[in-house]
Amino acid sequence: MVDVVVVYKIDRLSRSLMDFSKLVDVFDANDVTFVSVTQSFSTTTSMGRLTLNILLSFAQFEREVIGERIRDKFAASRRKGMWMGGNVPFGYRVENRKLLIQDEEAAIVRSIFERFLQIGSATILARTLNAEGLRRKNGKSFDKGLLYKLLSNRVYIGEAVHKGTSYPGEHQPLISQDLWDNVRSIIAEPPRKRAGHCRRQTPALLRGLIFAPSGCAMTPAHTRKKGRLYRYYVTTSVQKLGPESCSVRRLPAGEIEAAVIDQVRVLLRSPEMIVKTWATAREDGDEINETEVRDALVQFDALWEELFPAEQARIIQLLVERIDVDVGGITIRLRTEGIASVIAELWERPNLG
Template identity: 40%
Template structure:
């Protein structure tokens, strides 16, 4: 009697996908793509008894980031899946397929539609099971945590290095050369820098200095890029002169986030010359600010600077007949552009000093209101005045009179005319430093003491010795288009009421995700059917379960950024980045 042959197992077509973020080392005979494929094929061979067979087609993406779906081999892989040619996708690690949670959700949806499984060789699981999906989300969360911790370490290292006076790279300023990652004085260029400081004190204005530089034929620093191109060597502009005259590197200091530290490099300018130049710059800025003939005066013109000393320039845009005023960082203005001009978008250009320009555009009304509010608050704060002014030898009556004058000055600053506000700011504010996490308002201690002490004797030596009064405002800037939205981080202000719709949206996101994790719902489609909702809507909602804890907590406490509503959050969910820090940048206004 003839024996029937054993039933053959169905052939399972396995596609191996490999990826490397950079093209470094791909020219080698055996590179990382080969190593990934070899490991995957060995795993497939171990499952031969299940009918697994590796396809001969190669899906290799060398030099492509996992943060994008725009990869040629990945596109071919998805096309072949759609054509029914693949049963299982095998990768070395999950992040070889994607680093984006949203992209992975889209890929899994394609896999599920064609009943395709996904297997990771070194993280043994597949996405056809709820446990596999849970494992994946946990792994991605830890990967995100690791990347954020790494970013924090880098930021902390930069801050610590600058506090020790180390130069941390960037465009090398005129007067120095970068040798072994340290700034060394370039003798010839240093002569030019000293000449600029001397001429400014002699001529008295940047406009006159610019004309003299043009006559002398002075040029910006020449640099050679990695690709061999030479940049710089162009005529010095007004903005470049302001940058040089206010750059604390020239007195041997390293600036960082509104502060500066003693640097390792040699100073080019002596402290006495530096102080004279800064005093002249402040005097000229005060004269310019004192002009109130404009219909819309720029209250802070000449006062705003970045932490690196880059000035902000008044500008405006007209939209639908309405005029919007801004303070624009110098890097957004093309060389030679007028300081007051219509602008609606930032410019990316290579400036005369070789920097790739990219900066901030601050709404004038918001920053001016903030400065006036904090200045008024300081003048009304008796404790702050006691610390800032030499009042310990004054009689109680004299101190009361000084407080009364401060209160009157605060009322003028708060509710006075535009001319009053311009006069107060011009007379008492020396400089405003705009950093990523704070705004530092530097108040002229001598001018304020003279104003408040009235006819009383002012201990000038003690006042001058203590320098300017710094009023710090903790803030964060969030880019909205080309505009920077200012968010004040002041704990003294009471929290707003939570947005009920926003809280409900976040709660539903976590409930639905929990149902999938616990196996109570068989995927997104099941939830959509049960809730009688569109599948795409449920997908967007579940993405919100991975929202940064900082944003979720702010929403629950009513501290969410202005403009962050449930509708906006749902609409933006599909664009939500993986990193929590990037999410905060995206959703904060």
């Protein structure tokens, strides 16, 4: 049971006139006496209640004035580009109330902007970053929403934002204005248009590597029927001399690419290839043992589906020297030195080191 509520001043209980009025009603309903040590008045008389309301009005006025001064000071500091607290942006650290670049995180931020510019998909990019073992400040994985928020944060071009208005910041930018503008132009596109653009920009996985039985190269081509895109690899002699010039005229791109990837995976896991790759790495001075080579190749096999198309194409170009196609099947010649290079990349990833 509470009989008396004692405060030093009435504004120590509340500086809101409305809130205090409700509290007094609760006190009255429960026969609780309210006492202010430094202010003598009685709430049982009309004059006492008037005094109380006047004091509370001044207390509320004082609170609002203080709030306005704080907001004005905050806005003025932001206009000067000063850091005023809050969640520290990924890529920075705070020291003496200033934003300073955190090198390791800054490298990830730059990579995110550059990779998004290349592939135009936050979903694929988030999946790739997580597969590489990269994490946020709090240790959680990246997701599409977080990446869009990061790609929209003007702090990375050296600006301080207050209520939608940007000002030059005191901190150093992480990326250039040109890179920012290019990324923003992609984000400004409608999602469907951007998805179509990503598909059109998807590199041909086997460009420059695949050859027909005649020895002629096979080049990427495509047709569109009823709004659907169909990709092929066509023998160059067929394009110039007609379909009779080659027994293999054209191949569906998706099928031949999948077949090549499956064979590459099998070849990479073979004991012979593991030993050759280890020997090549040792010749190049890399301190890596046979077990580490095997583990890295297994990791590559698991990681492949998480890579975005441009990175898949780059790795295939490193791994494969030549692909010969015949009516009876395909023959793949791998680059041992290319495999060693890919192993070195995989070994440097955070989830392998």
